Amino acid sequence: MTICVRSVSNEEQDSLLQLARSRTRGAGLVRRAQIVVHALEGLSAPQIATKMELCGHTVRFWLKRFNERGLQGLQEDMRSGRPPTYSAQERSTVIRFALSRPTELDRTHPVSDAGADRNGQRPVRWIWISSLRFSTLSSVRA
Structure with a gap:
């Protein structure tokens, strides 16, 4: 045909x-x-x-x-499947924290709730904690 x-x-x-x-x-x-x-x-x-x-x-x-x-x-049609685990805002928050320098992070308020997922996991909190450790190590080495 x-x-x-x-x-x-x-x-x-x-x-x-x-x-x-x-x-x-x-x-x-x-x-x-x-x-x-x-x-x-x-x-x-x-x-x-x-x-x-x-x-x-x-x-x-x-x-x-x-x-x-x-x-x-x-254009591709929408596909069925599992819905995203994290919202676009949560993903952008995690990416923003991951790409920032530890000294640029505002650690005056807890950010873990901003990235909490439906299972209670807090990926932003872990990035924040690791950045805190990194900045502490950097100040010790300097």
Whole structure:
């Protein structure tokens, strides 16, 4: 079965070309845009699959999605699975503490509650304690 890509507007084609050449967007999204661009250039699904070293089923899947949904169809759908253990705010708090210097940490208030997870574990507290130990060791060595 031959799958042809639908006709696209000039704006949509410009967006596809820009996305296909992007070096800052996600690799999967860029790859899917490249599939559509090759189809717009007249290549068949098997030719695109060979050129991009992909499975023919993958190429046909993304061409169908693009035909149905347009540029938004190139985005990945939400997947089912286990919900995240930590919220985005908790992760950013841990990362901020992990990347900061021990002398920059404000140790005047307990930060363990900010990173407490549902099981009562406190990853931020351990980073805070280890930074306290590190800063104490640094002052002793100096």
